Amino acid sequence: MSKKKQRQLLLLLGCLAAAVLILVAVLLYNRHLAAQEAAAASDSISIGLSTEPTEVRWTSATGTVALVQDGEGNWTWAEDADFPLNTTTVQAIVTALSNPAQREIEIADSLEAYGLAEPSITLETVDSEGSQLQLLIGNSFTEGSEEYYYAMRSGGDTILILDTTLVGQLTETINDLADTSPLDSIDESQVTSLTIQGAQESSFTVQSETVEDEEGNEETEYHWYNNGTDVTSSTLLSSITEEALDPTFISLAYWKPDEATLAACGLDTPITATVIYTDDDGNAAHQTLSIGGLDENGSYYYCSADGGQSVYLIGAASLTDIITVANSGFDAAQEAADTADTEA
Secondary structure, eight states, rough: OHHHHHHHHHHHHHHHHHHHHHHHHHHHHHHHHHEEEEEEEEHHOOOOOOSOEEEEEEEEEEEEEEEETTSSOOOEETTTTTBOOOHHHHHHHHHHHHHSSSSEOOOOOOOHHTOOOOEEEEEEETTTTEEEEEEEEEEEEEETTTTEEEEEEEEEEEEEEEEHHHHTTTTOOOOBBBOOOOSSOOGGGGGEEEEEEESSEEEEEEEEEEEETTTSSSEEEEEEEEEEEEEEEHHHHHHHHHHHHHEEEEEEEESSSSHHHHHTTTTTSEEEEEEEEEEESEEEEEEEHHHHHHHTTSSSSEEETTTTTTEEEHHHHHHHHHHHHHOOOOOHHHHHHHHHHOOO
């Protein structure tokens, strides 16, 4: 074998040996990480749950919330199973219950010093086997830039240190846990008509047209008409359709309000925005956003969806143009908008 081939062979063998060493190092490192993770898992400090709960109740300064799972494993409000819970929010709370405590310390002072003689939050859970947990949560404190809470299992003899992941969610009221998407989000391509009704009524229809772009590709354009006039380019129209087709509900204000509450919210004689459209299954459908009066701060309007059992809040600014059109009619509102643009 020539010296050149010998050098090439030695080089190849050297590269192979290096690759083997790297592979061994990676395997050893991964094994080390796995061992560390296993050790960390074994050292984690549970707040006391052994299995996922089927009942959760917490009491704080904002009140008491009790949630239970139904026979199909769905979370419901204990006081009314029809309440529209936001399942994502509820599951986030349930998941946070399994988070370990940051650490566990001996009781070195009176419970008053930790805020646990009269806890700010009391959490109670029950699992499918009937096992119960009561967790008391007291004062907060900071270490560096992080905030933590003192907590204690009922009847326990140590203090748990919790981060804000769980505690921050246990001040939620039942209204905070409500789903705020009571209406479908409708695309322009699905719309047949839109009617704004108040002191005046303004109706719009939508027609589609197939056109070719500069490269000869076909695309669909949608034209909006009001009393036979094409108003597609109107910025006022764009504003009212944005909120009418996809309302931005901020929060739930009242669940199953009585007639007096509806009247106080201005929803006994509301402004309405009704959309007739084709749903995702190809069926004709309609939905109505009802708009009442402003809240006490003047920041939100009370609104309801399809005459449902909930009263929601929507930001006042986003509904300004719908209300203007409902009060004065689209033509007058458009004329006023054009005049304002000219003067500006």
